[in-house]
Amino acid sequence: MQNSFAESAQLEISCEKQWIEKSATHVAGPAPDVPTMLKVWKSLESECGSTHTYIGRLALLSLMTDDFAAARRVLKAAPKGDSRYAYSIDAARIQLSIRERLAADGPISDREAAEFELKYIQLVKKYPDWPTGFALLGGWQTSIGKHDAAINNLQKALKGDAYNLAGVYRNLTISFAAEGSSELALAASDKTFKLNPSITSDSQFVYAYANASSALGYLDDAELALNLIARKKAEVKGDPEYKKAVEFYSQQRKKSPKK
Numbered sequence: 001m002q003n004s005f006a007e008s009a010q011l012e013i014s015c016e017k018q019w020i021e022k023s024a025t026h027v028a029g030p031a032p033d034v035p036t037m038l039k040v041w042k043s044l045e046s047e048c049g050s051t052h053t054y055i056g057r058l059a060l061l062s063l064m065t066d067d068f069a070a071a072r073r074v075l076k077a078a079p080k081g082d083s084r085y086a087y088s089i090d091a092a093r094i095q096l097s098i099r100e101r102l103a104a105d106g107p108i109s110d111r112e113a114a115e116f117e118l119k120y121i122q123l124v125k126k127y128p129d130w131p132t133g134f135a136l137l138g139g140w141q142t143s144i145g146k147h148d149a150a151i152n153n154l155q156k157a158l159k160g161d162a163y164n165l166a167g168v169y170r171n172l173t174i175s176f177a178a179e180g181s182s183e184l185a186l187a188a189s190d191k192t193f194k195l196n197p198s199i200t201s202d203s204q205f206v207y208a209y210a211n212a213s214s215a216l217g218y219l220d221d222a223e224l225a226l227n228l229i230a231r232k233k234a235e236v237k238g239d240p241e242y243k244k245a246v247e248f249y250s251q252q253r254k255k256s257p258k259k
Contacts, residue, residue, distance in 0.1 A: 012085040015048035019057050020163060034064045052079065056088025063092065063099055071096050087127040091136060094119045098140075113144045124153070131160025139171045147175035166195035170205050177208035185212035203229055203236050207245040214245075214252040222249045 022040050038061050041054070048054035055078045062071040071092065078089050098116055101108060108116075120137035127133050138153035154172050158165070169192040176185035189209045192199050199205050206229040213222035226246055229236055236242040 009085070011048070012051050012053050015044065015051045015053040016085075018044060018048070019053060034061060037061055038065075050079075052083055052085040052087075052089050055079075056086070056090075056092050059092035060088065060095065063095055066099075066103075068096065068100055068103070084127075087123070087130045087133060090123055090126070091133065094123065094136075116140060117144065117146070129160075131157045132163045134160065135164065135168050135171075138175075139167065142171040142175045145178070147178040150175040151179065166192055166199070169195065170199060170202065173212075174204055174208040177212045180215070182212040182215040185209070186216070186218075200225075200228060201232055203233060203239065203242065207241050210245045211248055214249045217252070217256065219249065219253050219256060222252075 019041070022044075038058075041057060041061060044054065055074055059071045059074040062068075062074060075089065075093060075096065078086075094116065097119075101112065101116075117137070117140055120133070120140055124130075124133040124137055134153045135157035138150045138157060141147070141150035141153065150171060154168050154175070157168050169188045172188040173185050173192055176182070176188055185208060189205070189212070192205065206225050210222040210225045213219070213225065222245075226242070226249060229242070
């Protein structure tokens with residue numbers, strides 16, 4: 001029995017390692033190469049198909065293709081009972097509930113946002129040694145404007161070397177900028193760009209970068225970033241957050257000494 005448990009644990013660890021290694025080359029750009037990731041991951045089914053790691057990642061990949069029905073089917077087949085390796089399955093269940101809610105009509109209420117946050121808090125309490133859990137919690141907190149808490153959890157994710165570091169640094173850029181920590185925001189933005197050069201298509205990231213640059217007097221950089229995102233995505237001109245970033249830049253430009 002002990003040997004069986006040890007072998008099962010070793011298989012979980014091996015499959016988790018393969019997930020990190022085999023998917024790492026397919027996550028660059030504004031969107032991961034999900035079809036390739038799915039193909040690579042499914043090729044490991046004979047070896048890893050019985051593991052929590054495999055099922056959880058397969059569900060997450062299904063969510064990345066907006067195939068909610070497939071994600072539900074995969075999760076329904078997950079092994080019963082508790083396991084220290086079920087973190088990706090538990091995370092997929094939370095993300096499925098969030099994605100389905102976002103796909104529905106109407107904005108998420110403050111109550112719903114708090115409920116989803118609580119689910120992520122419970123996730124990291126259950127799996128305190130899984131750094132990606134802190135990345136997911138911090139990312140959600142960034143998205144709902146709880147920036148101080150987000151920074152704390154995102155930094156925990158970095159200490160544990162969470163998966164998708166570009167996403168962690170992206171969220172840190174936004175939260176640092178929102179908290180007025182402009183130098184830290186620009187440092188995080190630099191690391192984000194090095195990991196994912198296509199991040200310049202992410203409007204929320206660009207607004208944060210522009211705001212931090214404007215605050216520090218790097219006005220040409222802020223202007224360039226705002227003009228670039230407006231050319232890439234004309235619809236941002238109607239975004240209140242874009243308008244705020246432009247207004248802040250304009251105010252800082254007026255204050256700057258004439259050359």
